[in-house]
Amino acid sequence: MDAISAVTNGLSDFILSTAEQPWVYLLVFVCCTVDGFFPPFPSESVVVGLASLVITEGVPNAWLLILVSSLGAFVGDNVAYLMGRGVGTHR
Numbered sequence: 001m002d003a004i005s006a007v008t009n010g011l012s013d014f015i016l017s018t019a020e021q022p023w024v025y026l027l028v029f030v031c032c033t034v035d036g037f038f039p040p041f042p043s044e045s046v047v048v049g050l051a052s053l054v055i056t057e058g059v060p061n062a063w064l065l066i067l068v069s070s071l072g073a074f075v076g077d078n079v080a081y082l083m084g085r086g087v088g089t090h091r
Contacts, residue, residue: 036076
């Protein structure tokens with residue numbers, strides 16, 4: 001086994017073991033929330049990456065991933081609204 005294969009296998013194992021952890025849903029929620037008021041944050045990449053694992057490996061739970069990412073986006077959009085309302089049109 002060459003070094004590149006060893007690194008690739010190790011990285012794949014790390015990603016799969018991480019996707020099985022319950023705290024990954026908190027990570028998705030935080031990413032989607034922050035993305036609501038700070039658009040450069042990569043929440044779409046996190047959700048799509050985890051969704052691809054749902055299809056290929058069966059983890060994490062697809063319905064819970066949809067629920068958590070939707071709630072995070074909703075909270076983030078409301079935070080952005082409140083920030084805009086607080087700043088107002090006159091500065």
